[in-house]
Structures are given as C-alpha cells and as structure tokens.
Amino acid sequence: MDEKVIDNLKSESRWLRLLFMVLFYMVANIAGVLILIVSVVQVVHGFFKSEPNSRLLEFSASLNQYFYQIIQFMTYNLDTKPYPFSDWPGDKESNNDQDQEDSN
Helix, strand or coil: CCHHHHHHHHCHHHHHHHHHHHHHHHHHHHHHHHHHHHHHHHHHHHHHHCCCCHHHHHHHHHHHHHHHHHHHHHCCCCCCCCCCCCCCCCHHHHHHHHHHHHHC
16 A cells, blocks of 8 residues: 555544544534424414514524534535534624625
C-alpha cells in the first residue's frame, strides 16, 4: 500500500471524523422526522387559522439551518461540527442569509 494511505488509515482525526459523521447522520434522521412533523402541524394549523404558526416558522427555520449544517459537515464542506459543538442556528443567521439573497 501507498505510504500516504497507510498514514491516513492510522490517522486518529480521520477516524474521529468518521465517528462524528455517523452520529450526525443519526441526528439528521431525527431532525428530518421533526421537519416532517412541523410540516404536518403547519398544514393542520393552516386549515384552522388560514396562516402558518409564527413560532413554528422560527423553529423550523433554525431546524432547517441545523439540518443543512449537518449535511455540510458530512460532505466535508464544513469542518466545524454542528450543535452541540457549536451554537444552535438562530434567526440572526437565517435573517443574514435572507438579506444576502435579497441583495442578489
């Protein structure tokens, strides 16, 4: 085997990242179920109130950002581990993204 491959196989940081990726994959599955539940609740709420629930909108926005952060970490687009190793994504972050989209 190539020396570089052997070094990579012995790399503790690569194995640790793989462990975190597996754990965050399981968390992403839970988050996906939560997103589905929120969607169903919003549909039901919409039938009764004719508008979405504002608290659920805020929660789902941050949950969507969290799900996106997990995907970014798992695909090596980010090295920063998502919550609980970093801050929970909040409205401030989603508002900044919205402002950037509006300016484009």
